[in-house]
């Protein structure tokens with residue numbers, strides 16, 4: 001799990017420098033990881049090492065700084081878009097369309113207003129989930145199949161809402177390495193990559209699911 005990929009902002013839990021990310025991708029390639037988009041995951045057996053790169057919130061830097069790297073190495077990724085997220089520079093519809101049309105990027109939904117679903121009533125939560133799916137589909141023109149819970153906050157009922165909305169997977173922020181076949185498809189764990197990690201910490205994260213900063 002990543003978020004911002006800006007060369008101009010400090011490395012943090014929310015931002016990774018493109019150069020650092022490039023090194024991590026090259027490392028994963030060298031270790032023969034197969035890169036998938038999130039909705040390809042259910043189709044693969046757990047016999048191989050698969051990795052899904054995900055980027056939450058729809059930062060514009062995912063187009064300007066991440067997309068060129070993905071194209072260079074022919075590596076797919078999944079980006080979770082939020083309809084009306086405040087305080088960040090987000091991808092334009094044209095950028096989303098171009099990335100989608102490249103075949104490398106799958107777009108998932110991440111609610112309309114980046115809300116904590118556990119803090120609103122069920123009607124509101126359902127609306128946030130359903131409308132964000134429709135918003136992504138109105139740009140890409142294809143079914144939006146994956147959902148990310150903002151702040152990793154969800155309860156059983158939100159998993160059901162995501163399923164009822166027509167998603168086939170939903171991702172969380174639970175740190176775990178597990179075969180897809182052993183996971184609940186509506187509560188998939190993810191490993192959060194912190195932009196300040198060095199290569200050893202990254203190695204520990206992707207092999208053990210944890211690291212110390």
Ligand SMILES: [Zn+2]
Pocket residue numbers: 056057110114150151
């Ligand atoms: Zn988010």
